[in-house]
Amino acid sequence: MDVKTAFLNGNLKENIFMAQLKGFVVKEKEQKVCKLIKSLYSIKQELQAWYGKLAKHPLKLNFKHINLDDATLFVRKVRKFVICLVVYVDDILIIGNNEKYIASIKKELKKSFKITDLGHLHY
Numbered sequence: 001m002d003v004k005t006a007f008l009n010g011n012l013k014e015n016i017f018m019a020q021l022k023g024f025v026v027k028e029k030e031q032k033v034c035k036l037i038k039s040l041y042s043i044k045q046e047l048q049a050w051y052g053k054l055a056k057h058p059l060k061l062n063f064k065h066i067n068l069d070d071a072t073l074f075v076r077k078v079r080k081f082v083i084c085l086v087v088y089v090d091d092i093l094i095i096g097n098n099e100k101y102i103a104s105i106k107k108e109l110k111k112s113f114k115i116t117d118l119g120h121l122h123y
Helices: 048-058 100-110
Strands: 010-017 033-039 073-078 079-086 091-096
Touching: 048 073, 048 079, 048 100, 073 100, 079 100, 091 100
Parallel strands: none
Antiparallel strands: 010 033, 073 079, 079 091
């Protein structure tokens, strides 16, 4: 699955200011700056802000980190069913042994993010 405009979903934890964009400068307020309330592409904090928001969702769905050193792998066990969710930047790979559980996880993630389901893994 691919999360559309993933980095624009992140909430910033610190104050970040930027100059007014060329062509959008307010007359007589040229010295003013913009305070960001959401993450933007090309700022250092974008990946951390995005991951901070994304990681909350699998945990709410009872996924666990098996290895705390690898914070991109989430695993959920329900009786004999196992689902693994792997995050790589703005892509999510869902692996499991039950199609219904996988479909329900996709549905839950789509409630919070604009996601393109790329179907079965082919590469």
